Amino acid sequence: MIVLGSTSEVAQAFVEKALQEGEKYEKIYLFTSSKETTERFARHLDVKFLQQAEVIDLDLMKEIDYTKFDHINSNVLFCAVGYMGDGTEEGLYDHRNTERIIDINYAKLIPLMNYFAQKFESRRSGTIIGLSSVAGDRGRQSNFIYGSAKAAFTAYLSGLRNYLFDKKVHVITIKPGFMETKMTEGLPLNPALTAKPKQAAAGIYNAYRKQKNVAYVLPVWGIIMMIIRNIPEFIFKKLKL
Amino acid sequence: MKPNFIQKVTNWGNFPIVEKEMKSEDSFKKIKEFVLNHNEVIARGNGRCYGDASLGEHIFSTKKLNKFISFDRLNGIIECESGVLLSEVLEIAVPQGYFLYVTPGTKLVTVGGAIASDVHGKNHHSEGCFSEYVIEFKLMTENGEIITCSRESNADKFWATMGGMGLTGIILTAKFKLKNIESAYIRQESIKAENLDEIFRLFEESESWTYTVAWIDCLQKGKDIGRSILMRGEHAFQHELPQSMTKNPLRLKKKFQLVVPFYFPGFILNALTVKIFNFLYYKKQTKREVKDFIDYETFFYPLDLVHDWNKIYGKSGFIQYQMVIPKKSGKEGMKKILEAIANSGNGSFLAVLKLFGKDNQEAYNSFPIEGYTLALDFKVNSKLKKLVDQLDAIVQEFGGRVYLTKDSMSKSSLTNYLKNVQSSKFVSLQHKRIINNK
Numbered sequence A: 001m002i003v004l005g006s007t008s009e010v011a012q013a014f015v016e017k018a019l020q021e022g023e024k025y026e027k028i029y030l031f032t033s034s035k036e037t038t039e040r041f042a043r044h045l046d047v048k049f050l051q052q053a054e055v056i057d058l059d060l061m062k063e064i065d066y067t068k069f070d071h072i073n074s075n076v077l078f079c080a081v082g083y084m085g086d087g088t089e090e091g092l093y094d095h096r097n098t099e100r101i102i103d104i105n106y107a108k109l110i111p112l113m114n115y116f117a118q119k120f121e122s123r124r125s126g127t128i129i130g131l132s133s134v135a136g137d138r139g140r141q142s143n144f145i146y147g148s149a150k151a152a153f154t155a156y157l158s159g160l161r162n163y164l165f166d167k168k169v170h171v172i173t174i175k176p177g178f179m180e181t182k183m184t185e186g187l188p189l190n191p192a193l194t195a196k197p198k199q200a201a202a203g204i205y206n207a208y209r210k211q212k213n214v215a216y217v218l219p220v221w222g223i224i225m226m227i228i229r230n231i232p233e234f235i236f237k238k239l240k241l
Numbered sequence B: 001m002k003p004n005f006i007q008k009v010t011n012w013g014n015f016p017i018v019e020k021e022m023k024s025e026d027s028f029k030k031i032k033e034f035v036l037n038h039n040e041v042i043a044r045g046n047g048r049c050y051g052d053a054s055l056g057e058h059i060f061s062t063k064k065l066n067k068f069i070s071f072d073r074l075n076g077i078i079e080c081e082s083g084v085l086l087s088e089v090l091e092i093a094v095p096q097g098y099f100l101y102v103t104p105g106t107k108l109v110t111v112g113g114a115i116a117s118d119v120h121g122k123n124h125h126s127e128g129c130f131s132e133y134v135i136e137f138k139l140m141t142e143n144g145e146i147i148t149c150s151r152e153s154n155a156d157k158f159w160a161t162m163g164g165m166g167l168t169g170i171i172l173t174a175k176f177k178l179k180n181i182e183s184a185y186i187r188q189e190s191i192k193a194e195n196l197d198e199i200f201r202l203f204e205e206s207e208s209w210t211y212t213v214a215w216i217d218c219l220q221k222g223k224d225i226g227r228s229i230l231m232r233g234e235h236a237f238q239h240e241l242p243q244s245m246t247k248n249p250l251r252l253k254k255k256f257q258l259v260v261p262f263y264f265p266g267f268i269l270n271a272l273t274v275k276i277f278n279f280l281y282y283k284k285q286t287k288r289e290v291k292d293f294i295d296y297e298t299f300f301y302p303l304d305l306v307h308d309w310n311k312i313y314g315k316s317g318f319i320q321y322q323m324v325i326p327k328k329s330g331k332e333g334m335k336k337i338l339e340a341i342a343n344s345g346n347g348s349f350l351a352v353l354k355l356f357g358k359d360n361q362e363a364y365n366s367f368p369i370e371g372y373t374l375a376l377d378f379k380v381n382s383k384l385k386k387l388v389d390q391l392d393a394i395v396q397e398f399g400g401r402v403y404l405t406k407d408s409m410s411k412s413s414l415t416n417y418l419k420n421v422q423s424s425k426f427v428s429l430q431h432k433r434i435i436n437n438k
């Protein structure tokens, strides 16, 4: 398994869930921008599951040397890369904030995804799981920079699914709503709409087993977003969402 | 939306409830920043202490320190971060033929919490406290330094931290020993006792058993005072197991994973809980003595089978009052305690009696001393403080102690075994309350 964004609690919970379910991997490749904590996770996997893992340092904001990934061979890719940046009030007109959000969630991420997609394509097998966001379903005033990058990512996954279909590679788009993670720590979230990492991982694992195309982590978000998507624009623009 | 780390925090008894800053980090560098940037800090594990021990102005939750570091499968030595739950240790240890040397009555406590309270189990008389099996731990001190504490290095901090209630710093990681087992089952005997005399005799007779504990019906008066069931147990060897358990002796059947996951509505919880309690209590057992084999979950953690059972006490919460009375006057002391409770009309749903063995002199902050210990749950109401004062007075009269990890109301005079922990940085609400109570 290849994990992009390995410090993500959801990614870690997903890896544990898969191993608990008895999945075996020759090796798990943990891509991360935070070596210290990811190395701890790699050791944890070894102790708990006798599972080998390799930590690979990666900073999307820097030039990437792809030759370093030549040895990587796997048939599951889990991408939990995400960066929320500052919200509209603090960050809208801060161009560095804007660039960083777009780069990490989309611009710099896609070439990396493509690199692995190509490997899967030539092997004619595998599953690619991408964590997008409900924020990409419709732009809202509170975080539409992030939302637009995620919308682009959602569109990318959809196209990739279509492109890889007859190459025997499956692509799953996961749309988490609120999750109790580092990204949202300290925010006043409604507990009924908020998934804990373990709960999210179980839902994603289920989508993986069933080879779903698009899945919300908590089903209630499917309904909420359907409503939000269908509000006519002349009303929507007046709402404070 | 800007993050706001002020939130409502409460421990297992849902009393008291405070609104304080609570934050969690998984990088040691960030933990250091947290410690250095705040005047008063206290660590919190899984909040299974009942009262105010892990509450403070700035709470550092160890929730994210949840990784294993090493497991020496040959010698049964495990190392992990302090926020790892005992249940997670058991998950990997039991299938390998290992068990915790010492476990409290719930497995949902963290390793850090087990050290900070130096927890005891049903085997205190035979195997002592958690500290006996700790090889070393890493502690973050007031200046953000990380020191390794063991019997050899930083021994003063090592011992002060055992039962030190988080007042010596934040435990980051710990390495400890596990015991060998041959099966995940316990050979159990439960024996009914009519009264205090009989239960005390049974305890003393059962000293050669590794595990002993009694569930006591503390609403009885007069000659029935002390009516109870003693349970004693041993880890079962493979050869003695009944046929049905021999196929996979180190693995439990799946049913236990089904029990916990969701929140029961109040009425179901009530019915379920009452059932379980009645089962554990006197009524269900019709024979005087029952011998059988049961899985370790049922033996050690019957309460964990009911998710969120603490909510049955309602919004006002409850306290657990646990004290120990020295052995020589144990019977007399217990009688007085039980009389005071029966007369107060403040019933306790759950009461557990146990005989502690000799204390470990080195672990001077640990609660257990040789004697009888009783743990009682009381719903919080306006009369409770008066009862606690009464109980405190009896405990003091007999030279006993109150268990800090469950305390939220007692007097300072009973808790003065907390030594060498003064710190202006690591301060809990409990410690402040105790000091101001002088």
Ligand SMILES: Cc1cc2nc3c(=O)[nH]c(=O)nc-3n(C[C@H](O)[C@H](O)[C@H](O)COP(=O)(O)OP(=O)(O)OC[C@H]3O[C@@H](n4cnc5c(N)ncnc54)[C@H](O)[C@@H]3O)c2cc1C
Pocket (backbone or CB within 6 Å): B011, B012, B042, B043, B044, B045, B046, B047, B048, B049, B050, B053, B054, B062, B082, B083, B103, B104, B105, B106, B108, B109, B110, B111, B112, B113, B114, B116, B117, B118, B119, B120, B121, B122, B164, B165, B166, B167, B169, B170, B171, B172, B303, B405, B406, B428
């Ligand atoms: C149903 C039930 C049964 C129980 N049975 C028993 C029993 O049989 N025997 C027994 O001894 N106890 C028993 N307890 C009490 C429990 O074992 C202790 O309160 C334990 O310390 C709780 O651990 P925690 O991780 O929840 O820590 P918390 O409750 O969050 O904290 C407890 C104390 O540990 C400190 N602490 C926690 N983590 C750290 C850390 N990393 N570094 C420094 N300090 C830290 C806190 O500051 C606080 O003082 C029981 C509790 C329950 C709810």
